Amino acid sequence: MIPVQQALEIILKQVPRLPVISVPIEKASGYVLAEEVYSDINMPPFNKSSMDGYALKAEDTQKTPAELQVVGFIPAGKYPDFKIQAGQAAKIMTGAPVPEGADSVQMVEKTEPIDDHRVQILESIETGKNISWQGEIIQEGQKVLSNGTFISPAVIGVLATVGKTNLAVIKKPSVSILVTGDELVPVNQKPGPGQIRNSNGFTLYHQLLELGITAEIQEIAADNLDDLTAKIQKGLESDVLLITGGVSMGDLDLVEDVFTKLGLKIYFNKVKIKPGKPTVFARHKNAVVFGLPGNPVSAATVFEVLVKPALY
CATH class of the missing domain: 2.170.190.11 (Molybdopterin biosynthesis moea protein, domain 3.)
Incomplete structure (x- = not known):
């Protein structure tokens, strides 16, 4: 079991840097800047009245x-x-x-x-x-945004103010979400005895959407090696694979077994975080994999603490 800070350091060191692409300002929200941005004007550009x-x-x-x-x-x-x-x-x-x-x-x-x-x-x-007064907020030639800035709506406003219409940004990662467990059913299906709906997949999907990332939600994986192996292999085609469930110590917690079978390198499998202790991080070639707890609160918490910093 390792501390959160150590887990973060390992993750950030292992996440591959994605290529730089150019996007217009209209499509820039949710990306990360890959350049410094300087103002081409003073702001205000003239002495301006702040009152009627x-x-x-x-x-x-x-x-x-x-x-x-x-x-x-x-x-x-x-x-x-x-x-x-x-x-x-x-x-x-x-x-x-x-x-x-x-x-x-x-x-x-x-x-x-x-x-x-x-x-x-x-x-x-x-x-x-x-x-x-002219230039009291921004002066012509002043750096207004740094390389590595996450482009939020407020940042879009700054970019528009300084006339930056095309941006060098880091490509958004492709993300696959895989939830595991025989007890899970799709959200449009009424659970039977001993079953629950797949809430984790949609919680993670929308946590990613808040970052401007649209993920793919795979079909629910059953608690057996063949189905789990096939779906993890498919998920490894993405830059990032998020798995919920199957990472604890139960007889049917098979995720780490599949990782070993497929040749993934596991960097840790427990973190000093509550909720969220049974968290696995692994890498396969250029894909990074997070094994999150099946508990919905734990999964959402680990996403915010450990996954989110790796995505931008």
């Missing part, structure tokens, strides 16, 4: 209420073609470019329009208030 209100010079608001001349209106997406002079302001929307000469934006709630060309500023404001 009035762009102005902060020094004009030191004595309030202050009456200022309104010289323009700036919606988001339009770059102003005028400058703010002393005693002037421009009505501005959230996300719009701040005009040259303005050094702060007073929120609309702290203003009172007098007419179409004049506004009263009710409270003073500090220089720089309510402005997101």
